Amino acid sequence: MKKFTKFLAFALAVTMSMTALVGCGGGASEPAADADKAAEASDTAEATKVGFIYIGSQNDGGYSQAQHNGTKAVKEYFGDKVETIIAENVAEDKQTVKTTAINMIDQGASIVIGTSFGFMDALEELATEYPDVTFLHFSGNKMNDTNFGNYFGAMEEPRYLTGMIAGMMTKTNKLGYVAAFPYTEVHIGVNAFALGAQSVNPDVEVKVVYTNSWGDPAGEKAAAESLLAQDCDIITQHADSAGPQLAAEAAGKLAIGYNLDNSEIVPGAFLTAPVWHHDKYLVPTIEKIIAGTYVPESYYGTMKDGYIGLAPMTDLVPQDVQDKVNEVAAKMEAGEYPVFVGPISDTKGNVLVAEGETLDRAGIWTVMQTLVKGVSAVE
């Protein structure tokens, strides 16, 4: 009897942990299903297999969902010619990423796309170990000459536009910004937002609160509440959940999201959001890889490329505001409206960009490591 109970205990514990693994995997069944389909398809036509590695789940309501929208567009565009293999909830440690990618390559993937910054070093090593496979990396800065490229977008452009909207609509002249961590990418967004707001409203002040986390909806909501308590009447975010928008809605104030069009989730507050159109990069790039003409590049998609943009502005944005924003957006789409044009100074009054100077991509990522005048934050 005692032996049996011990066995039972063990079996239950194992079942529990296995279920947990399946639970975390979520879409674990999908790659298998895709692979089966792929096996059938390969008898008739040569489908290219593309592996996508996500840090979250494909419907996480934020970052990975935006990535997955790109994947879906790729599927739609290529139809039978491309099979996708998706791995979700992949942690940012090198061995996990490598195992996941190698597993995809073993299933026949000839393109592997990593969509989080922390996947970079693993992809770099794999690119050397698997010269026949092409690796694309979102948000990184490493590449090689043969089979490893990276891509990112000029999010400062739509951020500037959202700043204009907020600057024109605010009544208190105080705007709240919920951000995850203080680092360059976030600083660029905050600064672009502030400059956009200041371009239409010189008295506007941007207050930033950092949550020091990418995954805490309640914390992001509480951070927004603290900004609302400081009289901010429009909240925006460089954070992944709908928490800040929900806080604004509950307080009867307005919100600008990030990554996704949340007009249906937060109808009472949602104005618009800067969004990614990953397909604008992925489709032509995959096409080139299939054709054998791909040369690794460090892609930086702009509004002109259509790679980034604004989610449709809701009816909460007055028509005259929409008109003004569309006017500037049209100039950005024509490539005639750079965001960081001097004079720009930092919070202490030191000149960051001199009068008459304009920052290009490299300049943006080196200069914008601090916050501009008119922004208050504790770092």
Place this chain on the structure above:
Amino acid sequence: MLVGFLSAAIIAGTPLLFATLGEIFTEKAGHLNLGVEGMMYMGAIVGFIVGLNTLNPILAMLGAVFSGGMGALLYAFLTVSLRVNQTVCGLTLTIFGEGFASFLGQRVMGSIVPADIKGFFVARPIPGLSSIPYLGEIFFKQDVFVYFGYLVIIVATYYLFRTKKGLNLRAVGESAAAADASGINVTLYKYTHILLGGALCGLGGAYMSLVTVPVWQEHIISGRGWIAVALVIFASWNPIKAMLGAFLFGGLSILGYRMQSMGIHISQYLIDMLPYAATIIIVIISTRKNKKEDMPPADLNNPYFREER
């Protein structure tokens, strides 16, 4: 300003209150269940899904009670009947619960809590009490879930310290062998109170998904279960102290944001550390004072074998 902050602290502390109380019952039965986080996740997702489908707030809460209880039942079967190591089993339950919630949550990601339920959980000032200056604003202009939390704390305190069953429970936790010898059904007491504990953790989770963030999102509990485990020690296994501690820790969890928005320079990391630092200090103080009622149940984490008595 301060009143607004304290009122928000109550809301931030309410999930902690339920979870801490749940863990107090579990530990009073002599079992350390580190699966609080997992059971909160189970309560959060099941409460959310039931609410979404029935539009009934009470059924949503019952769903959370049920699923938290089911998580605890698994734990109770493994640790009470099969006497598996409690620490390991609790940790597994945490991993299991989070996976369970992500798995079920796939289908409802981004769904909104229905208006009927949102409307039920709006702040409802209690006539009379809410007009007390300051205190009324802080404690009695909240939603019914919060009031339910107050009620549960009062009932739990009475039960633990003023009823025979409460005395029996504490006896089981202090010395299961002695309790068994005096005719108390040890297994029954352990099972009921571990289940009760899980149910309360489930309710704490449901508060997060139904009231705090009324849209299903990943990582909704985000470590609050672990704060609850620390709170049990902080509160020295006393429900009233647990309530105060929950509101204090809730306040600390949002204090950093408030200070940032006011431009006060203090590291967020330092503030995030405070609940745990406070717990360590409390443990040191209570160990030095060595007062019996502040000590953990003597039989905590010891599996009970009648044959070895």
